[in-house]
Amino acid sequence: MEYTPNLRKKYTDQIVGNLKGNYKSVMQVPRLVKICLNQGVGSGSSDKKMIEAAQQEMTMITGQKALITKATKDISNFKLRKGMSVGVMVTLRGNRMYEFLERFITSTLPRVRDFQGLETKGFDGRGNFTMGIKEQIAFPEISIDKINKITGMDITFVTDTNSDLEALTLLKEFGLPFKEDNRKKEERKSQLEKKALEERRELEEAAKQEISSEEVVENNEESEDVIEENSMNDQSISTELENKDNNQDLSEETDKSES
Numbered sequence: 001m002e003y004t005p006n007l008r009k010k011y012t013d014q015i016v017g018n019l020k021g022n023y024k025s026v027m028q029v030p031r032l033v034k035i036c037l038n039q040g041v042g043s044g045s046s047d048k049k050m051i052e053a054a055q056q057e058m059t060m061i062t063g064q065k066a067l068i069t070k071a072t073k074d075i076s077n078f079k080l081r082k083g084m085s086v087g088v089m090v091t092l093r094g095n096r097m098y099e100f101l102e103r104f105i106t107s108t109l110p111r112v113r114d115f116q117g118l119e120t121k122g123f124d125g126r127g128n129f130t131m132g133i134k135e136q137i138a139f140p141e142i143s144i145d146k147i148n149k150i151t152g153m154d155i156t157f158v159t160d161t162n163s164d165l166e167a168l169t170l171l172k173e174f175g176l177p178f179k180e181d182n183r184k185k186e187e188r189k190s191q192l193e194k195k196a197l198e199e200r201r202e203l204e205e206a207a208k209q210e211i212s213s214e215e216v217v218e219n220n221e222e223s224e225d226v227i228e229e230n231s232m233n234d235q236s237i238s239t240e241l242e243n244k245d246n247n248q249d250l251s252e253e254t255d256k257s258e259s
Contacts, residue, residue: 005099007099007102030170031170032159033159034158039151039152041087048085055088057136058089061100061139065090066088067090070085070086071086105176107140108140111140113135119179120179126164130156136150136152136153159171
């Protein structure tokens with residue numbers, strides 16, 4: 001019986017069935033063509049041991065012998081001459097590609113430090129997705145005790161579609177954990193902020209109305225007090241006038257009686 005990787009079975013049995021409803025023919029369903037891994041050694045390009053160590057690590061990670069990449073031109077600023085070794089690369093296809101992808105999803109990504117999901121901005125506009133790994137020790141094949149220097153690498157997933165959206169759907173079906181769309185989060189955040197602002201404005205308006213109503217009540221109470229004071233003053237004045245009149249009458253009567 002011929003061996004087939006799990007993700008290859010998943011693609012033929014599940015993924016094609018899930019995606020074929022969006023296309024007229026099953027042959028139009030996008031597929032993963034290859035996975036390219038590329039690692040540069042930087043300043044270690046002049047060190048043969050560094051190049052050999054990078055090649056050995058990449059071979060262990062992918063299960064396929066890594067190719068040493070050479071410089072194509074002279075760059076004096078980097079002390080680089082044409083033909084010098086600058087890094088290593090591997091291109092995976094077929095069963096090795098699916099096996100690497102399964103190990104990458106199940107073993108490597110959970111070991112990445114502070115991993116919160118893959119960014120969708122890694123798409124190039126032609127259906128290919130590129131991401132970076134900062135530390136090669138995230139791969140379980142690499143022993144941290146045997147490495148001389150921590151280096152990163154770029155991984156590119158190449159599909160046969162020219163649409164980033166279709167490639168994203170395909171890679172999600174394979175199990176790559178992408179972050180949620182930032183636009184949706186931003187829209188939701190802006191909606192929540194608008195709602196909070198509206199609620200704050202309503203509370204401020206309600207507080208202003210309460211303050212104005214309290215001021216009206218206080219003004220009414222003050223006016224009532226003033227009216228009461230005025231009426232009391234009027235009453236006191238009238239009583240004084242009455243007392244004066246009475247006193248005058250009494251004085252006149254006394255004068256008449258004396259006369």
